[in-house]
Amino acid sequence: MFILKRQDVEISSIQHPKRDQQVPILNYQGQTFRLISVFKASEEEDARALWRELTDNRGKACVLLEEPDRFSVWGKVRLDQIDHDTGGHGKKEIYIQGSLLLLQAVYFDIEELLGNRQAALFEKEIAEFLQQRQFPETSSLEAVQNLLTNNPLNSGKIPPWPENQLIIFLEELHKLGKTYxxxxxxxxxxxxxxxxMPEAERSLFITWLNESSLSKLWQ
Incomplete structure (x- = not known):
């Protein structure tokens, strides 16, 4: 929708009505936008890709903000709509994104510390687990490889896993990580x-972890 520079907009923050946190708000020509994601200056292509995905493919009203040291994507919102959702994502989406980031961290550490052979074995084991438990959108090896390598914060598409499956997934991921x-x-x-992750989304995900049966596994 808009590609803007810092001098074009006014950025402030408001108190979340139901959470003890400040919500970043961008104002432009009487319209209000809420932070979705932040990118480093070197990640301009990723920022533009997310912005295009949201505007062109999803029909969202979004701002791509260009600053000297970073890029950020903001989604249009009415202030009275701000609830438990953060960064333009629903709670479930944030839980899935956080879970996939944990998956990728384990995978990349295995690859770096233990080598490509062990990483390939881990990929095979996680794929078998996801397919046996019938996780949505994991029926092919390519789909699982995408989960392991595509940044879930930027890809614009995440699998629709229900919360109970996420808990089972993170339990299995912890078990596999301990084995490796x-x-x-x-x-x-x-x-x-x-x-x-944006600070508000990270806080929401960690709170969910701590309040679930996973709190003793992931700290």
């Missing part, structure tokens, strides 16, 4: 793993 690494240290860096 021989310890559970990988599960104690959740905040660092999720650093690319």
């Amino acid at each position: 690494f021989g310890n559970t240290n990988f599960a104690h860096e959740v905040t660092d793993t999720l650093q690319d």
Whole structure:
């Protein structure tokens, strides 16, 4: 919808009506937009791809904000619509995105520390698990490979996994990670793993983890 520069807009924050957090708000010509995602200056192509996906393919009213040190994507919202949803995403979407980021962190660590052979074995095991448990949109190896490598914050498309399946998934991911690494240290860096998520979304996901049966596994 719009590609704007910092001097074109006014950015402020408001108190979330139901959560103890500030919500970033962008104002432009009387319209209000809410932060969806932030990208580094080197990630301009990713920022533009997300903006185009939301505007062209989903018909969303969005702003791509260009700043010297970063790019950000903002979605149009009415202030009275701000609820538990954050960053333009519903809670379930945020839980799925966070879960996929944890999956990718384990996968990339296995690849880096244990080598390509172990990473390929992990990929095979996680694919078999997802397919046996009939997780939506995981029927092909290519689909699982996309989950392992495509940034869920930027891809514009995430699998529609229900919350109960997410819990089963993260339990299995923890079990596999412990098997590969021989310890559970990988599960104690959740905040660092999720650093690319907008702050409000990261906070929501961590709160969900802590309030679920997963709190003893992922810290």
